[in-house]
Amino acid sequence: MYLQNPLPLEAIPYSTAGSVSYTHHSLKRMTDILLSALGLVLLAPLLVVIGLAIRLTSPGPAIFKQTRVGARPHFKNGRVVWETCNFTIYKFRSMVVQADPTLHQTYIKAYIQGAQAAADNPDKKFKLTDDARITPVGRILRNTSLDELPQLLNVLKGDMSLVGPRPLPTYEVAEFQEWHRERLACRPGITGIWQVEGRCRVSFEEQIRMDIDYVRRQSMLLDFKLMVLTIPAVISGRGAG
Secondary structure, X not given: OOOOOOOOHHHOOOOOOOOEEHHHHHHXXXXXXXXXXXHHHHOHHHHHHHHHHHHHHOOOOOEEEEEEEEEEEEEEOOEEEEEEEEEEXXXXXXXXXXXXXHHXXXXXXXXXXXXXXXXXXXXXXXXXXXXXXXXXXXXXXXXHOHHHOOHHHHHHHOOOEEEOOOOEEHHHHOOOOHHHHHHHOOOOEEEOHHHHHHHHHOOHHHHHHHHHHHHHHXXXXXXXXXXXXXXXXXXXXXXXX
């Protein structure tokens, strides 16, 4: 489903890479607002229960905040082009408070450079496992992807979209090669091609190719298909955790 040989960024000027029409952008943003608002209303009781479970079993806030790299739209000649920017992502806290980020940063650097050996578990070949920083409730939230529900607030605010490449931490983007940056030419999303088909089962290079494929082929029909495919992907729990 995704590109096998994406063009290097030099072949596609970054100012126009992934540009879409104003009509598509408007429809996508309208859909994001309506569905994220509806989701927050319908899921409010579940959000409260999860928040209480976190607070009662682990000292600290229920919501985890982190700086991620996103994209800001600009409009030029009826087209939408993108400029990278940082934003604060919201997730349910799944780790102990003030968890040392060094372990994950070291793992991610090796993963991006292709120096991280694949694990035996085919569903978590490239996943940092046995992480003592994760709380018991947090492990359940990660395995079910419920920790990501607060990102509906990011979608409502316009930081993210329902569908798009996964929003990455700044230290992960800092390791990018130049051609990797094409994946930043749209709003990051809660779900997408990598989230549905890849997750922790594919290498970093495959992840980037999946994300670039979405940037180049994005459409409302593709978004709808990916949202539908997200349901069995979450239920199966493949690559989550």
